[in-house]
Amino acid sequence: MSARIGAATSGVRVAGLTVRHRRTVALDAVELDLDTGVHGLLGPNGAGKTSLIRVLATVAPPTEGRIELLGLDISAHQERTEVRRRLGYLPQEFGYYPGFTVREFVSYVAWLKEMPAHSVPRAVERAVERVGLAGRLDAKVKTLSGGMARRVGIAQALVNEPDLLLLDEPTAGLDPEQRVEFRALLRELGATSTVIVSTHLVEDVAVACGQVTLIDSGRVAYRGTTASLTELGGTADPTASGAGSPADSPQTSSPSSPIERGYTAALRAHRDAVTRGKQ
Numbered sequence: 001m002s003a004r005i006g007a008a009t010s011g012v013r014v015a016g017l018t019v020r021h022r023r024t025v026a027l028d029a030v031e032l033d034l035d036t037g038v039h040g041l042l043g044p045n046g047a048g049k050t051s052l053i054r055v056l057a058t059v060a061p062p063t064e065g066r067i068e069l070l071g072l073d074i075s076a077h078q079e080r081t082e083v084r085r086r087l088g089y090l091p092q093e094f095g096y097y098p099g100f101t102v103r104e105f106v107s108y109v110a111w112l113k114e115m116p117a118h119s120v121p122r123a124v125e126r127a128v129e130r131v132g133l134a135g136r137l138d139a140k141v142k143t144l145s146g147g148m149a150r151r152v153g154i155a156q157a158l159v160n161e162p163d164l165l166l167l168d169e170p171t172a173g174l175d176p177e178q179r180v181e182f183r184a185l186l187r188e189l190g191a192t193s194t195v196i197v198s199t200h201l202v203e204d205v206a207v208a209c210g211q212v213t214l215i216d217s218g219r220v221a222y223r224g225t226t227a228s229l230t231e232l233g234g235t236a237d238p239t240a241s242g243a244g245s246p247a248d249s250p251q252t253s254s255p256s257s258p259i260e261r262g263y264t265a266a267l268r269a270h271r272d273a274v275t276r277g278k279q
């Protein structure tokens with residue numbers, strides 16, 4: 001049996017994770033250690049967030065590196081199968097059979113997760129209730145609005161009460177009221193599970209996440225608590241132009257909020273260190 005990265009039986013342990021898409025290095029020797037709680041994954045477009053979530057969801061293999069999820073080594077077939085039963089995953093774009101109702105679609109995912117048949121009907125109703133769609137259980141998914149379909153995507157990720165929940169841009173398309181409710185749901189889930197949320201909305205992180213990981217050009221640029229990133233923003237120069245083009249800035253309703261300044265300051269410090277290292 002291969003040596004373990006850590007002794008923990010929960011959370012995420014990643015060592016030397018590299019992901020290449022042809023010649024593009026999407027992740028470059030990433031080290032991560034995440035435990036129970038809600039973890040925000042931030043970073044500019046193309047930073048490598050989706051590549052990371054896809055590898056953690058076991059839908060894409062790493063090019064190099066070791067990954068332990070819930071104490072299990074996902075390079076081993078049996079352990080990977082066990083992890084898949086216990087994780088929930090919302091991809092950035094998810095597909096469904098057009099003829100499925102919400103109930104049928106979420107039940108289908110429960111079946112894929114090999115949940116005991118007797119527990120499925122109640123689990124499906126509970127997951128759909130949690131995303132505020134109880135009244136639409138028997139509606140066809142294709143008849144729902146984009147935001148509602150996104151919530152169905154969140155429901156399918158929750159149906160097995162996962163120990164590890166991976167959400168790629170879950171709030172994209174949600175209206176403000178739904179976003180507020182969803183962030184409360186995230187906090188509730190993070191009390192007992194490891195939840196990783198990739199988002200462009202700094203408010204998602206500020207309100208729902210205890211910890212932040214900032215990725216830039218495939219590397220971890222910052223790891224810390226949401227409070228420490230906000231604090232970093234409190235000491236940063238609010239007039240500083242930041243880490244680069246406006247596309248580097250996360251979306252926020254308050255462009256000069258302390259956490260956004262913290263994001264920009266952390267990114268700039270990381271890039272300065274990378275430049276110094278090259279000199």
Ligand SMILES: Nc1ncnc2c1ncn2[C@@H]1O[C@H](COP(=O)(O)OP(=O)(O)OP(=O)(O)O)[C@@H](O)[C@H]1O
Pocket residue numbers: 021022024025026043044045046047048049050051052
């Ligand atoms: N299938 C692919 N083939 C080639 N390159 C890819 C592929 N998928 C991703 N990439 C590249 O890998 C890098 C990381 O992409 P990734 O989608 O992981 O970033 P991201 O942080 O999720 O971006 P965004 O915030 O825009 O969703 C980018 O340079 C991207 O162009």
